[in-house]
Amino acid sequence: MSYKNKKHNVKESIEEYTKVKNKTTSHTRKKNSKNNSSKEISKTSFNTIEVIIIMVITILFGILIGYFICYIRNDSKQDFSKDEINEFIELYDDVLDEYYKDIDSEDLIEYAIKGMIDNLDDQYSEYINKEDVDLYEEKLKGSFVGIGVEIMYVENGSPIITKVYDDSPAKESGIINGDILYKVENKELLGLSMEEISNLIKKGKNGETIKITILRNNEEKEFEIERKIVELESVSIDYIDSNNNKIGIIAINNFAQNTYLQFKKIYKEAVDNNIDSLIIDVRNNSGGYLSSAKNIAELFLDKGNTIYLKDNDGSIERIISTSDKEIQINVILLINNGTASASEVFVAALQDNLNIVTVGTNTYGKGTIQKLKKLSSEAYVKFTVQTWLTPNGNQVDGIGITPTFYIEQSELFYNNPTKENDVQLAKAIELLNKGD
Secondary structure, three states, X not given: OOHHHHHHHHHHHHHHHHHHHHHHHXXXXXXXXXXXXXXXXXXXXXXXXXXXXXXXXXXXXXXXXXXXXXXXXXXXXXXXXXXXXXXXXXXXXXXHHHOXXXXXXXXXXXXXXXXXXXXXXXXXXXXXXXXXXXXXXXXXXXXXXXXXXXXXXXXXXXXXXXXXXXXXXXXXXXXXXXXXXXXXXXXXXXXXXXXXXXXXXXXXXXXXXXXXXXXXOOEEEEEEEEOEEEEOOOEEEEEEEEOOEEEEEEEEOOEOOOHHHHHHHHHHHHHHOOOOEEEEEOOOOOXXXXXXXXXXXXXXXXXXXXXXXXXXXXXXXXXXXXXXXXXXXXXXXXXXXXXXXXXXXXXXXXXXXXXXXXXXXXXXXXXXXXXXXXXXXXXXXXXXXXEEEOOOOOEOOOOOOOOOEEOOOOHHHHHOOOHHHOHHHHHHHHHXXXXX
């Protein structure tokens, strides 16, 4: 159904509402007139049972009237804005009917919604158009339907495969890093945009096959690959031995829906490798699902510990750990200015409850919670609905979390990001070796 049809339905609903309201008013007037006439009739005597029945009916009627008045009061915002809504519909109607060029009714609605969200003057409230929804959902879900490759766009050339995911259809089929992606379903990719290439590969259902042609050493190779659900890696691990101390370094780059399960799997691997201590790196982790951050924090906390506080217009709600602690090992957190939102919730939960040491620079300072709403057009709107505080009641929004040890990253690391050049990591290792 087009938006234009929806517009007429809205107008018809308003007209129907007016008819019903007028009909009800007319009926009430007739009823009142009839009641007034009945006053001229002589009084009728009632027995005791009839009096009791009348009293009960009167009480119930009073309750219903009171409820109705409360409903009208609660709904007063809609009544107050009815004129503005009608004005919007009329303008929308006029523009569609009278504008001198052809216009798309869906575009008008999209721009209207986008303008409303933009007018909130909130950097975290946004309109996400349907063309960008897939990438947005992928990040949140931590998975996508495809073949499991990352590509580098080459202007005026064919894209190059830069990463093949483990356990992916592409990996199983024999695709390797450095292969040139030449054709998809016999369609050459030369000159296509990144979005067009991505759509060709990923626009298909789980289980459907796709024909991929690559160039390897100037030789064409064809692969029939079945699209499957591919998990994005949001948790990874590395190890370092220092002064007879085996340290596991777990990096969490996003709190997606599947991050908690990935973290548990990675941590079990670390335990199986007999680690003595742990560094959790949430630098440049811009957040994600609060529930995911909460679930991972619970692994370190006692049941009943506060993970964060929700501030609902001055009314504070405690979000607590609902499960028993599973991880007892000595831990240090790495943070920086890119540590934001859900990752700040995770850091604050461990810092306030366990006095866990943090190393790096101040976090970003995003202390608000957003609601995500999907529209009928497949686009999303996201808008801020609450603020959150640390377990100790500290404000984070616009402030961030201050590390226990403030360490600026070295210029050498930015030019060559290796473990050896990472001074923040070096400080964390030093503290673990001292037993701090």
